[in-house]
Amino acid sequence: MTGISSDVIRGYNDTMILFLLLEKPSYGYEISKQIKSLSQEKYVIKETTLYSAFTRMEKNGYIQSFSGSDETGSKRRTYYRITEEGIAYYKARCEEWHLTKEVVEKFILKEELSHGNN
Amino acid sequence: MTGISSDVIRGYNDTMILFLLLEKPSYGYEISKQIKSLSQEKYVIKETTLYSAFTRMEKNGYIQSFSGSDETGSKRRTYYRITEEGIAYYKARCEEWHLTKEVVEKFILKEELSHGNN
DNA sequence: TACATTTACTACGTCAGGCGTAGTACGACA
DNA sequence: TGTCGTACTACGCCTGACGTAGTAAATGTA
Numbered sequence: 001m002t003g004i005s006s007d008v009i010r011g012y013n014d015t016m017i018l019f020l021l022l023e024k025p026s027y028g029y030e031i032s033k034q035i036k037s038l039s040q041e042k043y044v045i046k047e048t049t050l051y052s053a054f055t056r057m058e059k060n061g062y063i064q065s066f067s068g069s070d071e072t073g074s075k076r077r078t079y080y081r082i083t084e085e086g087i088a089y090y091k092a093r094c095e096e097w098h099l100t101k102e103v104v105e106k107f108i109l110k111e112e113l114s115h116g117n118n
Numbered sequence: 119m120t121g122i123s124s125d126v127i128r129g130y131n132d133t134m135i136l137f138l139l140l141e142k143p144s145y146g147y148e149i150s151k152q153i154k155s156l157s158q159e160k161y162v163i164k165e166t167t168l169y170s171a172f173t174r175m176e177k178n179g180y181i182q183s184f185s186g187s188d189e190t191g192s193k194r195r196t197y198y199r200i201t202e203e204g205i206a207y208y209k210a211r212c213e214e215w216h217l218t219k220e221v222v223e224k225f226i227l228k229e230e231l232s233h234g235n236n
Numbered sequence: 237t238a239c240a241t242t243t244a245c246t247a248c249g250t251c252a253g254g255c256g257t258a259g260t261a262c263g264a265c266a
Numbered sequence: 267t268g269t270c271g272t273a274c275t276a277c278g279c280c281t282g283a284c285g286t287a288g289t290a291a292a293t294g295t296a
Binding site: 006007009010011013014046047048049052053056074075076 | 292
């Protein structure tokens with residue numbers, strides 16, 4: 001297995017980003033590190049995917065950007081915070097996830113196909 | 119909730135179709151009815167999505183088409199059967215699903231956000 | 237102090253799957 | 267006779283993911 005394909009993860013990137021922004025405002029590089037570690041290295045979001053998600057979600061009003069820097073005052077970066085609309089959107093995505101999971105699982109075999117014990 | 123978005127279901131349509139073809143060869147209309155009923159009306163595949171999936175999967179060698187008709191001999195239709203490659207592909211998709219589920223769930227809150235009990 | 241690496245992005249273009257719209261054709265049913 | 271259900275095909279658009287490339291400041295390293 002090579003990992004998670006883009007067709008499968010499509011639609012969940014936004015959810016993952018918003019989940020992390022629920023906790024605190026953050027920025028690209030930090031988010032990408034957190035996705036990697038929280039998924040136990042099982043999923044690494046591509047930079048372009050991440051930044052285009054930021055742009056899209058800001059345009060849709062789910063997040064707001066602001067300029068910030070680290071404690072030392074150096075390293076200017078663009079931070080994002082989640083909005084009320086973003087929270088609502090995140091909740092809708094979670095509900096959709098539960099529904100999707102319920103549906104998809106009906107089409108997934110748990111048994112080993114190769115053993116023919118069915 | 120409006121249902122399952124195309125971005126979220128993307129990547130699972132093939133899996134659902136192949137699952138049904140594992141049981142027996144079938145054709146477009148029947149598959150679509152089965153997806154609808156098996157998902158308890160929660161997901162209805164679009165015709166164009168279904169038929170383009172057939173074309174794509176046949177090109178990739180996961181399914182094979184053959185001409186058939188119903189018991190009465192009328193109603194000609196194109197049936198599809200799953201190939202060995204299709205079974206392998208289906209199994210890979212199932213494994214990917216388990217992995218995806220594991221990853222996505224880490225980004226889904228079970229608690230109610232609105233009650234702030236966190 | 238020179239150079240590589242890490243951090244933190246932006247720009248541009250391509251690709252694939254899903255889907256809207258439309259149309260065809262045949263059989264059943266009323 | 268006309269509508270509905272069945273069983274597709276054709277065409278083209280849209281969106282999110284992603285490959286490639288480039289920029290630039292900060293940080294680590296020899």
